[in-house]
Amino acid sequence: MKRLLTGIRVIDFTWVGAGSFTTKLLADLGADVIKIETAARLDSLRIARPFKDRISGVNRSGYFADRNSSKRSITVNAKYEEGLGIVRRLIADADLVTNNFTPGVMEKMGLGYDSVREIRPDVVYASMSMQGITGPEKDYLGYGLIIGALTGVQHLTGLPDREPAGTGTNYPDHIPNPTHAAFAILAALRHRRRTGQGQFIDIAQTEPTLALLGPWLLNASLNGVIDERRGNTNPDMAPHGVYPCAGNDRWLAIAVANDAQWLALCEVLGIVPRDGWARTQDRLSDREAIDPEIAARTKDRDGRELVAALQAAGVSAGAVNDAGDVLRNDPQLQARGHWVQLNHPEMGPSIYNAPPFRFSDAESTPSAPAPLLGQHTREICEDLLGLDDGEVDRLIQAGVLA
Template sequence: MTSQLPLAGVRITDFTWIGAGSYTTKILADAGAEVIKIESIDRVDSLRLAAPYKDGIKGVNRSGYFADRNSSKRSMTLNMKHPRALELVSRLIRQSDIIANNFTPGVMDRFGLGYEAVRAMKEDIIYLAMSMQGSTGPQRHYLGYGATMAAVTGIQHLTGLPGREPAGTGTNYPDHIPNPCHATFAVLAALRHRRRTGQGQRIDMAQTEPTVALLGPAVLEYTANGHVPQARGNRHPQAAPHGVYRCVGDDRWIAIAVMNDAQWRGLRDALGKPAWMGDAELDSTQGRLERADEIDEQLNQETGRYVVEALVDLLQQHGVPAGRVSTAADVIADPQLRHRGHWLSLDHPEMGPSLYNAQPFRNARSPAGQARPAPLLGQHTREICSTLLGLNDAEIARLTEEGALR
């Protein structure tokens, strides 16, 4: 039951869009919060226009990317340029606990929804603003997405092969991990603070800063030793072998990380004690690091004789950290994820049964999320106007005709 969820009874007026902001409020929605996503027909959330589309058919309600980031929410469409829109949002805010946005500083002020204005509507409101660079500083108005943040914070510099151009992570990593998780943590802390003191909170989060926090070892290497770390591919400075190795089949690979001498012995035993692995110099980490290139070349020959899944099982039985380099199809079919109930099939109003991620954790004292499909654009506008804003059918029709509701 929804009432059993940790954030049951918490309402969020949600102006976030695209990646990190939408994922933040999804986490809160899955934990039981009622999230009302404020959208615009004139300027649609660009994630609604992002592939992949269900059945390859484009449409604002058919993006799998948008759907997965906006499950368990309701959608209300407003024209914030219309003078009546602020009145409607004000009514909603007075009934909300949190208002969230990830716009560039100044956008919410132009809507009449800066922090002080919102606090005047609801004194104990929790106000989450998560722009790229925060609300102060010489770069506060800079625009950016996940890839931009990965670049300016140093992640791209450290990603890729030595001597090659920065490769990035293959996805907008800041949008998926550091930023939504830190923002969610800040909101939960603010809710606890309000429960204890009755005071609201302004949360000013620069999305670059949680991303910088991921670079702790690289920052320390520079501040302590004056050395600027460079990209090293799959190599590890204190472990060998540590990399990705070919297996039987087209583009099938295994990741192996030997972190100590015991795991090296396990690898050697699992592979049938090949002669080259019996060299005494390889029995120590330092010896293996000095001959890492040779080990990688030889190990590729050994792993190339195995089917990846069988080799993973074999190495794990011998205490060697190893995992298949999975494709999206592999991940969806993964037996461990299936056992955990990670994948949900939810019946979307337009796309039909669609695959969603469940919460990545299980609470022993509450169910695992609300598990409702993402909303259609404006799907709940009339419902919210009627049940929360107290508008009758005639008023809703008039505001729609005037262009305040879309």
């Protein structure tokens, strides 16, 4: 089947999480994403756990693999004049150039927007630094943890009487930043197709994450109220929490939105409804007494069977899955074909995430596993730049293509 971004070429300087995930989305949709790498300074995801068979190596990171499916990799050291020349020649035939470095890094390499625009006047150029290219903190360094802290996500995550806990993963790297960046890129590419004009896109990775905090920001703005951590509770629903099930560290989540759902929950669990808990407002006031009543009736029951019974009764419930459950025991993901197995050159058959969307008349699942470091160097140099084997060999020996 066709892929909707076939014909788009991306020269990709991104690394680590958010930037790599952004260009992965484009690559899975058919764009020719050429990842610019050098062994002199590896993408830190290449040496990030988990490793296949727990054996470390630049081509064995599962984290790197999932963020770089469908791409091609060329190793070229742009600190060499010949290396910079090769990159410039690749840019001359590209539609998009991406990076997520601190402001000024690309300029020091001679590959800032103004320089790139001289090579390709209609280029779309996406810069994804943590704080954008303007403002007093534009040069600050940071990862997903820091973005979560700066934006208020960290403050709201955890239990009321404990330190800010975070989300357990660098959430900004995985959802708000890459999806907002991909949207901006697609809009700029559409504008370019319609007008012939390129764009410089300045993405501050802190700002998409603020979209997660709409209600809390409004509460602070309109009411002067600074919300605090509240664990699994919800100010408008009760019960609303996570409860134990049979087995070691097995749990299910339950969210009751109205009084009818409360009565249905009571029937499934065998709770005798108390008059004092009939209304949501009453249950909100007495949630500390209600939660143990529910836990006492869930702790010896099979979680999946109980979820099925609650859902059949119209109560929102879901098992608390671990990574193994999500991968092997989730019938919904299996039915939708979410997991894609691709044969990686070094790791062998490996599982990849498919995008969370399906097209009626186009393919969107990953087309190839993540590339080995420099796997396509010779192919790119010969096919796109017209270099012969001897010239490629010379450049490799000289450390230019390394």
